[in-house]
């Protein structure tokens with residue numbers, strides 16, 4: 172069995188919506204499927220539908236609590252991790268780490284950021300697609316503006332506290348503002364290359380280079396419309412994006428951010444998380460064993476070692 176680590180899935184929000192259980196939910200990721208891997212590490216994002224924005228903090232807490240109850244009911248196979256050490260000590264089980272996808276839940280308050288940290292959140296995707304108290308998302312780029320005044324305060328606090336800063340979904344202006352107002356490496360948890368697939372959710376070559384220079388991380392996204400402009404993608408497209416990134420930021424900055432349970436469709440043949448094994452084999456064939464290991468697991472674990 173291989174190990175894998177992945178920066179982004181929406182399974183926690185998905186099972187909150189449907190009332191299913193993580194043990195056997197009808198999702199890309201569940202505990203039965205994860206049994207095919209050796210001690211996998213998965214970041215579970217709390218994503219909010221727009222209808223929840225007016226009560227974003229409380230809704231986020233509800234989704235976190237629902238997810239924690241799921242973990243409690245399955246303690247023999249999954250546990251919530253809050254640090255590198257927790258992951259290392261969690262052999263044989265799934266290591267689940269929490270993130271928020273969009274900072275709507277902060278509601279302009281550093282205290283709420285602290286409360287989310289106390290609940291286990293270790294990664295913050297600064298925006299989803301819209302404008303929030305921290306910055307502007309990619310679908311409202313026209314509104315302009317990088318980090319807001321509160322946003323600058325929030326990212327400084329995240330760096331002090333040990334919350335990883337994530338620029339996936341942010342507008343281009345927001346991206347460069349994050350680069351300007353942060354000191355530590357930051358990540359794009361689930362984004363591909365815009366020069367291969369024009370989706371604005373993808374990164375430009377310059378952004379890929381900058382993340383690499385800052386010793387950050389980019390997670391490969393399996394969404395068909397972020398892989399190929401036609402909206403239909405295969406694993407060959409994943410390889411194309413990987414190869415392109417390798418040429419710009421090198422093998423130490425590329426990981427997985429598959430976006431399982433957050434994307435409407437996956438590349439042909441990739442029905443669920445178990446496909447990562449085949450993807451690993453394909454990486455090995457294309458780029459060699461070392462790179463395959465780094466992308467599927469090693470880079471993730473190296474990155475978090477001195478951060479959380």
Ligand SMILES: [Zn+2]
Nearest residue numbers: 272340361433
């Ligand atoms: Zn997303």
